[in-house]
Amino acid sequence: MKENGILVVVSGFAGAGKGTLMKKLLSGHDNYALSVSATSRSPRPGEQEGISYFYKTKEEFEGMIERDELLEHACYVGNYYGTPKKFVCDQLKAGKDVVLEIEIQGAMQIKKKFPEALLLFVMPPSAEILRNRLVGRGTETAEVIARRMKRASEESEGIEKYDFIVINDDADKCTDIMHNIIQSAKYMPLRQKEFIDKVRKELKEL
């Protein structure tokens, strides 16, 4: 019997390297699947239905909210974005560990609806390194970088709400640690309820 996978929510400062870590995690192991978000915004050139996003009209999206078909959702600049429950649950039942990148408010919504979700927060080894990475991209103005650093400072207040932090000093080493954390987290009692209940029942009956 294939065991159910777990839902892994990944948050972290802009520039902490979440994207790289998730790519490495998915390419290095076949037990992971990436959650695909739903959105009411229009597809951009090159984006694909069911891969980039599930594209919905505003009315369809609001229908999903009403029918509680989303693990979390938010509205940015007039467009809805959210995590469809069905896709995640189908992958989990197939034994996949589903990885989802999202900011802190969405992570908290998911934890509330789905307490077994594992929350990871990716951190740089230092604030200096974070700033250097943002500067190194060469695409952001000094003003944008300053704003992102300020936002990182605000976001850092919520770190204790996460189950684990992942310190991204070396992407390969960090991906290995992340993989170990996720596989280890399966042995927390809240994710082993069925097994614990089974043994308890057996102990009573023997």
Add this chain to the structure above:
Amino acid sequence: MKENGILVVVSGFAGAGKGTLMKKLLSGHDNYALSVSATSRSPRPGEQEGISYFYKTKEEFEGMIERDELLEHACYVGNYYGTPKKFVCDQLKAGKDVVLEIEIQGAMQIKKKFPEALLLFVMPPSAEILRNRLVGRGTETAEVIARRMKRASEESEGIEKYDFIVINDDADKCTDIMHNIIQSAKYMPLRQKEFIDKVRKELKEL
């Protein structure tokens, strides 16, 4: 700089295989140290001071209790048993992960005094296998086995108080999982307070 180790408390049913797992953990990795208990009972033939136990008189032991020098203690059949804080802290400061086998009441005492302690509960894959192991030892009477099974059933009510369960189906595989759990647990926010505070401070100052 060497990082501090963590304190790992291991509990589990009699017959679950705690002893074997801990031996394998210690022989397979050099980052672990076994906590040595203090006791007021007399040394038995072959036992060694500082290896089997730290031997204390009843008065000395009561002095340690008064001076809060024990992480936990209990009294069995008129003798004191306990975990000296100093030995554990010295090993942790030297970067060792300190492993300690103890029953649930002691584990809860430790968690209270030392919230960063990691609590592991070793379980057999099934109650049947647990009983077979106890029978297989060939040293216990049917009555003793029945009593241990009853005790396991009672102890099983406390499993959710532990941070992780360890399912001992194959000792080698299980030791690897246990090692991964312990190393992963270092990345929980409560064990990374210093690092989180450092980055927060840097983010505010940058």
